Amino acid sequence: MFQLGIIASGSKGNCLLVRGNEGAILLDAGLTGKKIAEGLDQLKIETAELKALIISHEHSDHIRGAGIVCRKYQIPLYITRETYACSAGKFGNLPAGIKFFEPGKTFRINDLIIIPFASSHDAVESSNFKILQDGNSNSQLGVATDCGYFTRLMKERLMECTTLVLESNHDEIALINGPYRWDLKQRVKSRQGHLSNHQAVSVVSQIIHPGMKRLILAHLSEQNNTPELAYEEMRKFLAEIQHELELQVASQYQVLPLQDI
Numbered sequence: 001m002f003q004l005g006i007i008a009s010g011s012k013g014n015c016l017l018v019r020g021n022e023g024a025i026l027l028d029a030g031l032t033g034k035k036i037a038e039g040l041d042q043l044k045i046e047t048a049e050l051k052a053l054i055i056s057h058e059h060s061d062h063i064r065g066a067g068i069v070c071r072k073y074q075i076p077l078y079i080t081r082e083t084y085a086c087s088a089g090k091f092g093n094l095p096a097g098i099k100f101f102e103p104g105k106t107f108r109i110n111d112l113i114i115i116p117f118a119s120s121h122d123a124v125e126s127s128n129f130k131i132l133q134d135g136n137s138n139s140q141l142g143v144a145t146d147c148g149y150f151t152r153l154m155k156e157r158l159m160e161c162t163t164l165v166l167e168s169n170h171d172e173i174a175l176i177n178g179p180y181r182w183d184l185k186q187r188v189k190s191r192q193g194h195l196s197n198h199q200a201v202s203v204v205s206q207i208i209h210p211g212m213k214r215l216i217l218a219h220l221s222e223q224n225n226t227p228e229l230a231y232e233e234m235r236k237f238l239a240e241i242q243h244e245l246e247l248q249v250a251s252q253y254q255v256l257p258l259q260d261i
């Protein structure tokens with residue numbers, strides 16, 4: 001078993017679940033503890049299965065419920081030192097402990113092998129992830145959100161993913177015409193901001209390979225995008241290159257059920 005479920009994804013809160021044979025991990029906890037508990041219920045995950053919470057960076061849409069989740073399920077918090085240093089006060093007591101990971105350094109949680117790598121984002125030490133499973137050479141998961149542009153490192157890490165969760169944050173025209181203040185528009189568009197629908201297509205065009213079977217567009221902006229716009233731009237591209245895969249859009253409000261990676 002090597003599965004992915006998404007409890008929520010979007011600018012208002014992110015929480016993913018990856019499940020191996022020997023337990024499951026949460027990737028980010030940017031929702032209330034209550035919402036995460038409801039999501040786990042919907043995914044039918046026994047809380048005893050949870051082994052860890054991994055945090056990608058310190059923005060509140062990724063850490064909001066982190067302390068609560070670690071206490072409630074008695075799981076350790078995995079985080080980089082820099083991220084912890086700038087957000088420690090927000091977690092409260094962590095009885096199951098803190099484990100520091102380093103960008104670029106692989107670590108394991110039971111049969112799951114986690115390869116964190118730096119993303120270009122306006123956070124102190126933001127990470128994206130590649131996740132493998134021990135003994136399973138057929139499947140690789142890539143998770144890349146909160147990135148301003150597609151770096152060479154991202155390309156290397158995401159090259160062989162069979163399932164890819166990729167940011168498709170905004171429609172570039174909707175952002176320009178939308179309600180954000182000018183400085184915030186600049187922030188989103190910058191090389192430390194978020195990938196647009198158009199940039200997501202460009203990323204996929206550079207890493208797609210016959211083994212990629214599932215692509216999940218994620219971290220959509222509620223103000224500057226719609227699931228339809230994101231889906232349609234990617235669908236058109238996939239049709240042009242005649243690559244068939246399962247294309248989905250992760251939602252802020254609906255749990256994406258468990259599926260094989």
Ligand SMILES: [Zn+2]
Pocket residue numbers: 010011014059061062146219
């Ligand atoms: Zn975010």
Ligand SMILES: [Zn+2]
Pocket residue numbers: 057059121123146
């Ligand atoms: Zn962020």
